[in-house]
Amino acid sequence: xxxxxxxxxxxxxTRGQQATLRCSPISGHTSVYxxxxxxxxxxxxLLWYDEGEERNRGNFPPRFSGRxxxxxSSELNVNALELEDSALYLCAxxxxxxxxxxxxxxxxxxxxx
Amino acid sequence: xxxxxxxxxxxxxxxGRISILNCDYTNSMFDYFLWYKKYPAEGPTFLISISxxxxxxxxxxxxxxxxxxAKHLSLxxxxxxxxxxxxxxxAARYYGGSQGNLIFGKGTKLSVxx
Numbered sequence: 001x002x003x004x005x006x007x008x009x010x011x012x013x014t015r016g017q018q019a020t021l022r023c024s025p026i027s028g029h030t031s032v033y034x035x036x037x038x039x040x041x042x043x044x045x046l047l048w049y050d051e052g053e054e055r056n057r058g059n060f061p062p063r064f065s066g067r068x069x070x071x072x073s074s075e076l077n078v079n080a081l082e083l084e085d086s087a088l089y090l091c092a093x094x095x096x097x098x099x100x101x102x103x104x105x106x107x108x109x110x111x112x113x
Numbered sequence: 114x115x116x117x118x119x120x121x122x123x124x125x126x127x128x129g130r131i132s133i134l135n136c137d138y139t140n141s142m143f144d145y146f147l148w149y150k151k152y153p154a155e156g157p158t159f160l161i162s163i164s165x166x167x168x169x170x171x172x173x174x175x176x177x178x179x180x181x182x183a184k185h186l187s188l189x190x191x192x193x194x195x196x197x198x199x200x201x202x203x204a205a206r207y208y209g210g211s212q213g214n215l216i217f218g219k220g221t222k223l224s225v226x227x
Contacts, residue, residue, distance in 0.1 A: 004156070033214055042119075042219030043157070043202060056214055090156055101147045101204065101215060104156030 002027065004105035006091050012111045013081050021076040021108045025093030031055075032074040033094075033102060034066060038087040046089075049074055081112045116140045117205050119218035128227050132190040136203030136218055139184065143205040147215065148177060148188050151200045160201075161188070193225045 005024045013019050025032050034046040045058035049068035057064075063079040072093075078085055088109050092102035118137045126132045136146075144165045149157035163170040163177045163186070170177050176189045190197055200222045204215040 035217070040219070043217035045214050045216065048214045058214075092156070101149070101159045101162060104149075104158070106154065106156045 004091055004093050004103050006089075006105035006108050008108060009106070010109045010111070012113060015081055015083060015112055017081050019078045019081055019085075019110055019112075021078075021089050021091075021110070023074045023076070023091030023093075023105060025072050025074070025091075026103055029093035029095055029103075030072055031094045032068055032072065033092045034074070034076050035090045035092065036060075036087045037090060037107070038084070043090065047076065078110070083112050086110060086112045115218075116143075117203055117216050117218040119201075119203055119221050121221050122219070123222040123224070125224045125226065126193045128195055128225055129192045132188075132193045132197065132223055132225065134188040134190075134201050134203075134221050134223065136186045136188075137184060138186075138205050140205070140207060140216075141184070142207045143216075145206040146177070146179060146186050147204045147206070148175075149202040149204060149217075150197075151202060151220070157202055190223075193223075195225050195227055198223055198225050 007022045031050040033048050035043045047066050048056045052068050066076040068074045088107045090107045092104040094102045116139050147162040148160040150160050151157040161172050161175045161177050163179050179186045200220040202220045203218040
């Protein structure tokens with residue numbers, strides 16, 4: 001069974017540009033979660049999508065947005081990039097937030113220069 | 114305001130000894146707690162979990178203890194092995210209202226020395 005896949009692995013963008021990160025959940029998983037792991041800050045919750053709808057978002061500005069497609073894959077968009085957006089962005093999927101928690105992908109390392 | 118706190122950024126343990134990783138939380142509505150392990154350049158992987166109605170859960174070398182009155186949980190690894198060296202994240206779930214996401218602590222880096 002394929003795990004959660006994220007692309008690209010690395011992304012370098014210039015301040016002010018837009019970044020698009022992609023995530024394919026485990027087959028059959030309908031919920032997708034996005035987390036940001038900035039240096040020294042642990043995993044910060046960004047967005048939760050389930051069945052194509054945004055269910056919850058963390059304490060991030062509106063320039064962080066995303067969507068979930070009918071095949072349950074998801075996209076995270078970060079507009080007007082700032083230097084402090086440099087981080088590892090992790091995607092996770094689950095059937096529901098159940099006893100075994102999420103399955104995470106390996107992440108996209110975004111560097112803003 | 115951090116709802117899940119891991120106050121020790123790092124822990125060094127000798128191989129064969131016990132590793133104890135601690136986690137405190139503030140939200141009494143959390144009903145499920147999980148531990149994840151993360152190696153560099155990889156995503157976190159699920160390790161062990163515990164429901165708020167229990168006070169202990171064991172899986173091989175890993176045991177999680179929950180003290181609800183103190184809002185404290187701990188992960189015990191016995192015996193510790195060099196392959197256990199990783200960052201360990203404590204996470205909690207509040208399954209109610211619009212929330213459903215896990216809230217993570219900042220992690221504790223465990224180093225197990227041979």
